Amino acid sequence: MNVFQAVVLGMVQGLTEFLPISSSAHLKVVPVALHWGDPGVAFTGIIQLGSIAAVLWYFWSDLAQITTGVIKSIRTSDYESTEFRMALGIGLGTLPIIFFGLLIKKFIPDYDNSPLRSMAAIGCASIFMGLLLGIAEQIGKRKRNIDRLTVQDGILMGLAQAMALIPGVSRSGSTITAGLFVGLERATAARFSFLLGIPSITLAGLVELKDAVGELGDGGMISLVVGTISAAAFSYIAIAWLIRYLQTQNTWVFVWYRLAFGAAILGGIATGFLKNS
Template structure:
């Protein structure tokens, strides 16, 4: 991979993983738009590792509290501690991905075989789920925080997340949409979505790493390290500024971006 390609893809992954605009769609579209070959599985794993480290570092205090509280709740059999309840709800919301991930992964591999088909899919999901995000942001009550999530809410968010493997859907976008539909504030829906990314990316990364080891392809460790470092730095800054300003700016800028992006893709492949 050329250095400019590595920097471009790592930047794209870092900024799109946690914004509601679809990182997987952008990682597929970027090489198509700039005339590069689709990047290797190893590079995808490395930039996802960078974003995983970023979200874990950003929420390190919350993670430590939740792990301690969840372990404590297994002894006391009580969910009175808000951190314990949130931790269990995040684990519950991960279950749909565990159950549906492999079948949907097969669908993704099928779509990636046809550039025109996947471009149409990305265009449709970018626009369609962008409209759903706008509706949820406009009509949501925005009155609850992430600690109020109960088991039904967690399953709804988890089921919505499971379909995000389809490019253009956006994992963060669909889970934030679900949170807003359930009455969470923009910040609370975003925080729950970002925390939920940790077990989800861990599992996806583990599966991709197994595929990578089985393939035994030659590895450019310098490219992987650079990609991970850039995606880590960009993702950390993205999380920080997104959570800081989201209550003020609303979801509208991201909805408009999704509409424009979907329209451009549709125009290019029509």
Template sequence: METIQIVLLAFVQGITEFLPISSSGHLILTPLLFGYELQSLAFDVALHLGTLAAVMLYFRREIVTMTIAVLQSLRTRRFDAPDARLGWMIILATLPVVLLGLPLKSVLEVLRDDPTLVALVVAATSIGFGLLLWWADFSGKRARDEYSLGWKAALFVGVMQAIAIIPGTSRSGITITAALMLGLTRKAASRFSFLLAIPTIIMAGGLETLDLLQAGEPVDWMSLLLGAALSFVFAYLTIHYFLKFIERISMLPFVIYRILLGAVILMLVW
């Protein structure tokens, strides 16, 4: 891979993984727009590992605190402590991906073989789920934090997350949308979405790694390391500044971007 291609894809992954604009859709569209061949599965894995490291580093204190609280709740059989409750809700919200991930993954594999169909799907989901994000942000009460979620709410967010395997949907976008529908503040919805990304990316990366090992393709380790390192930097900065400013800027800029992106794709395809 050319260095500029590695930097471009790492930037796209690092920025879009945690913004509500779809990383999978952008990773598919970027090589099409710039005339590159679709990047290898190994490179996709490396990019996701970079963003995983970023979100785990950013929320390292929360991860340690929740892990300890969850383990203590198992020992004491008391699950009402806020950190333990949040940890269990993240585990619960991950279950729909476990159950629905593999069936929905086959949809993505079929789409990757048809660039035109991919573009149309990304356009439709960018616009459709962008409008849903706007509605949730506009109509949501924005009065709760992530510690207030119950098991029904966690499952609802988890089911919505499973849909995000369809390109253009955006994992962060659909989970933030669901959390806003439940009355969370923008920052709380984003924090829950980012914490939920950790087990999700670990599972997705594990499945992709198994596919990679079974394929037995040659690996360009320098490209993978550079891509992972750059996506880590871009993702960490994105998380930091997104959470810092989201209460002030609202979701509207991302909604507008999604609608414009979908419109441009439709014009290019047709």
């Protein structure tokens, strides 16, 4: 992979990681459609560290407040504080994706070539999750803000997050959808989705980085660094835009996009433009 390709894929990662449209799906479909080939799970996982840098940058004050609040809660035995509930929800909500991720590592060692990562699977997952987001948008109460988050919200959104191990599902899409189903405001669901993703995306990126360092030459490392920086810049833009957008707008634009994206993939396979690999 050359530097230009790394910049483009970093942009794709950054713009799609936090929008509810699946970064992993776009990181496979876009390079394949451009005849660059599938960049693979390792490259995808590593450049996600750029997205994590963007989250930490954007939510630094929130994270500092949560950390301070947790320490204060422990000292005063006040386990009902908002900060403690958020931290506990993030911690417990991270466990499902770690558990299922380890299962995949153990039982599907060739996950890059698994049917779960095929173009057809991505197209079907995109359509299914688009419909699910539409249902959540339609029936969600949207009455609870960040101060009314519960530990149960974290667990349920964490279970939804584990679904994103399948490309096309979307980590942010599945968690935002779950947040809407449990009655969170759109912007609150997105905000907590981003915070919930910090541990899981960081762990995934570090694991892939550890495995890839010994296998990459200087050129490969340069492309990884460039892709990660590109992902960080575009992730920050996407986070800031989406939170502002969801404060006043609904999620239907993403529903229609996901349906069109999935249909385009299946249509591309049917016409022979895309290979189902």
